[in-house]
Amino acid sequence: MSIWIDESSKVLVQGITGSQGTFHATRMLEYGTDVVGGVTPGKGGQVVELPGRDVPVYDGMSQAVFETDADVSVIYVPARFAAAAIIEAADAFNEIKGEGLIVCITEGIPTLDMVRCVGQISEMPGIRLIGPNCPGIITPGEDGGCKVGIMPGYIHAKGRIGIISKSGTLTYEAVAQTMSVGEGQTTCIGIGGDPVSGTGFIDCLAAFEDDPETEAVVMIGEIGGTAEEDAAAWVADNFSKPIVGFVAGATAPPGKRMGHAGAIISGGKGTAEEKFAAFESAGIHIARDPSKIGEVLLRVLIEAGLRES
């Protein structure tokens, strides 16, 4: 088990004929992801030759979903076209299947475009958006697995830890930390660092709570907004499994945007200290040094009786 994607997921790549799209479609396929098609307007009927598979290209998402019965779409289109790509995917999944997962990797999408996307998708109960500005989602399998995004697949292994993070490379760090104590992952999700985005911490935590294979969670937040505090409050009442938490940006100065559009301490709100405090009061085990996430996880698993040593 895992959440939202597994080895049977059929994946479309929007923007597959672009350099990023082709590069990552190749990496995804190599990892074992079932890439069933691609979408690039005006290039329908072409075929993208990936190692070991010729992937058909469609002009639009409706046709692509109809022809391939895909469950997931990953978006690698430039920022100015990304919102339209998200809406096209949402409409196609909603009309044809009534459900679908959209993973938007693109960085730099205008905030009000995302307000419109998130608003429209909120009226489609079967549609889930992850991102934008995120590394994607991966469910490692016994041999390969399902990778929908840009993360390096080989650092992962199938296991029982769920990972949720706002950051890209810091997610990889968290994965490496679980591996350092001999633990693999059920599913790892990068939710992205933009101020307005799709799936949040609580959606992921609720899914991990319901996933019998996930036995503990590593949660990586960062400064800005109150998503971590909201998640902590939710955890206190609704989450039964151990969580190890880290928040990036304890040394970030106020009022400065730290790379991610949403990573800014405004008026003393959104600090790492507040978020760590919220984690602690919700019973989340904190690691102040991300190099120690593995150590803390190991201790927590032993305390919970999930590991001998």
Next chain:
Amino acid sequence: MVVQAAAFEHFASVSCTFAMRIVERRPWSRAGVNIHEYQGKALFREEGVAVQDGLHCTTVEQALEAYDSLGSKVVAVKSQIHAGGRGKGNLYCPDTGDLLMEGGVKIAFSREEVGVYAKNILGHVLVTKQTGPEGKLVNNLYIESGCEIAHEYYLAILVDREEDAILVMASTEGGVDIEEVAENTPEAIHKAWADFSGQLPLGASQQMAESLGLTGSSQESFTQMLESLVAMFVSRDCSMIEINPLVRSEGGSMIALDSKVSFDENASFRHPWRAAMRDMSEEEEVEIRANESGLSYVKLDGNIGCLVNGAGLAMASMDVIKLYGGEPANFLDIGGGANKESITTAFGIILEDPNVEGILVNIFGGIIRCDMVARSIIDASREVGLSVPLVVRFSGTNHAEGRTVLEESSLEVATVGTLAEGAEAIVAAIEEVGA
């Protein structure tokens, strides 16, 4: 009671994106998102939002001419800088450091006073709560007709990131620190959310006008203004519009007496007109240069330079340096598309900072390969003449090859396996050099 408390907490969380700029140095780190008050008011005029007549000046002569042509006996003489707190700021001579005048916004009752104030402001440094002690050189001035004020209100429009929606906030307590209002009288702040297409719910603007106690023509004036402002927020991809104070004149009409407008940088591609509003003197030159090379850089006050891939990991690297007794000199994310050129630029930018006594490189290879970064580090350190201790941590794609490349080179570099080891090593190396 509980509901009220929750609502207040909600307000406190969203208000952070705007009102609390009052206690900050600079609201945004990246280029070209803020504009001056006079530019914001020019946009207001275009959108049909009432403002007083006013003229932008850059010399004392222009200020006097502006006074003559406005034809108003009383005018406001307003320093134009991107930071807030202008009214309560002080003007200093940049050469001598002498205090020239208290207050960066002055009310002038005569032509002579306009001349005196303009002379004290232009070419001088304004220090406010938000500029930091170094202040801001004032090159721009706005002369605005005076206004008979019956009451001051507060109005702001911003993106509420928790609700994923455009939020309008208004208060009867204008002209004062909105944070204090939020703290002491949260019930005085009225809110409405637009739907995702950017429309306020039917009747919301009128309801807000009523909540503010506005009646008759003032009510009509307010609802029209609010609808224009929300439309402007959407059509121009703003990230914030704040009007403090918004005033009701003695005649009953609503006038935007101030304007703080900032834009969503991500949307600049569809607003080419923004380029003309950019004031480069308000931006950090080094941050602009970093951006042009695909780097994201923020200067800090410490002595350990960091070069990292990924924003979250870059912040985490700073945090860990601090945990091990060091102080980060910067935030620097080289981004996913880094290459030899951008890494060389990054080293150059880090070493421009005279406080830097050592550098920690932390790369978790994904798309980026550690061996490519290793070769770039070797070339860059030769090019920029690296003279401070260097510690490199590689993980992920081709990390072993990367380490080999570094170890086989003539470069003096310590390679480590984890971020914690890296932080420990660079802190120790600096202490050794200092000892």
